[in-house]
Amino acid sequence: MNTLFNIQDKVIAVTGAAGVLAGGTAKYLQEQGAYVVYLDLFQEKVDAAVEEAKKISDKCCGFACNVLDQDVLDQVYAQVLESCGRIDVLVNGAGGNMPGATIGPDQDVFDLKIEDYTKVLDLNLKGTVMPTMTFAKAFKAQGSGCVVNFSSMSSKNAMTRVLGYSNAKAAIDNFTRWMATEMAIKYGDKIRVNALAPGFFIGNQNRALLLNEDGSYTARGQQVINKTPFRRFGQQEEVYGTIHYLISDAARFVTGVVVPVDGGFEAFSGV
Numbered sequence: 523m524n525t526l527f528n529i530q531d532k533v534i535a536v537t538g539a540a541g542v543l544a545g546g547t548a549k550y551l552q553e554q555g556a557y558v559v560y561l562d563l564f565q566e567k568v569d570a571a572v573e574e575a576k577k578i579s580d581k582c583c584g585f586a587c588n589v590l591d592q593d594v595l596d597q598v599y600a601q602v603l604e605s606c607g608r609i610d611v612l613v614n615g616a617g618g619n620m621p622g623a624t625i626g627p628d629q630d631v632f633d634l635k636i637e638d639y640t641k642v643l644d645l646n647l648k649g650t651v652m653p654t655m656t657f658a659k660a661f662k663a664q665g666s667g668c669v670v671n672f673s674s675m676s677s678k679n680a681m682t683r684v685l686g687y688s689n690a691k692a693a694i695d696n697f698t699r700w701m702a703t704e705m706a707i708k709y710g711d712k713i714r715v716n717a718l719a720p721g722f723f724i725g726n727q728n729r730a731l732l733l734n735e736d737g738s739y740t741a742r743g744q745q746v747i748n749k750t751p752f753r754r755f756g757q758q759e760e761v762y763g764t765i766h767y768l769i770s771d772a773a774r775f776v777t778g779v780v781v782p783v784d785g786g787f788e789a790f791s792g793v
């Protein structure tokens with residue numbers, strides 16, 4: 523039997539697990555036999571996600587967990603360790619943009635709202651760093667563990683309008699490399715930190731930006747498609763395999779990388 527991709531009984535905590543990409547990934551990982559801890563901001567969303575997850579198996583639980591609240595992170599960390607005895611993987615899926623941190627189509631560059639910009643930096647960057655600094659303590663104690671972060675296509679190439687989000691995702695790439703290096707040098711080669719950089723997937727946050735009500739592309743949606751050699755948006759299940767690979771033994775010599783899952787968007791010059 524091929525055990526390279528076996529994630530049976532791994533304890534995997536997923537933040538943003540009531541959302542589209544991380545939520546779908548959490549369910550997929552549970553279907554593969556992992557024990558999944560569903561974490562998201564509001565109790566009702568967590569309860570709904572766990573109710574769905576129970577249909578897959580009993581190997582799941584959930585907690586309301588604001589990734590920017592250190593007290594809550596500490597409590598959840600302690601509860602997971604108490605009930606599961608270990609934590610093998612952290613998937614940092616909480617993140618996203620907000621309108622005020624984006625330059626609107628009719629706005630000037632200098633209309634940026636610094637307060638909203640800071641909120642987006644916090645959610646995406648600190649919202650990844652804080653859970654990692656909390657949960658990776660278990661990896662140090664166990665001598666093994668794995669983190670998967672969510673970057674974005676906006677981290678490397680300038681993308682119009684989305685300043686705060688882009689700055690935060692660029693910093694996530696840097697944090698991925700930094701944390702991977704530190705954990706390996708200090709605690710050995712069984713602790714790995716990687717990221718994926720999804721291309722464009724229709725979700726709650728970007729639907730109106732990319733699609734008109736009749737399903738046709740907006741002008742921005744068309745620009746994205748023009749720069750995507752696959753000529754389509756991603757489907758949420760198309761991120762699952764990369765995450766599965768990154769947390770499995772198949773990637774046991776892989777750390778500090780950011781894997782594009784983007785239909786060729788990053789590779790293509792657009793010309």
Ligand SMILES: NC(=O)c1ccc[n+]([C@@H]2O[C@H](COP(=O)([O-])OP(=O)(O)OC[C@H]3O[C@@H](n4cnc5c(N)ncnc54)[C@H](O)[C@@H]3O)[C@@H](O)[C@H]2O)c1
Pocket residue numbers: 537538539540541542543544545561562563564587588589590614615616617618619645649672673674675719720721722723724725726727728
């Ligand atoms: N959808 C895309 O095209 C795309 C592209 C690139 C990167 N990403 C990244 O992928 C990740 C998931 O995106 P998605 O499209 O599934 O978004 P989503 O909005 O569906 O999910 C994000 C989840 O994070 C939760 N969340 C927000 N603030 C939180 C907080 N403070 N604490 C805990 N949870 C919180 C939300 O409740 C939501 O359930 C994000 O980091 C996003 O930036 C998405």
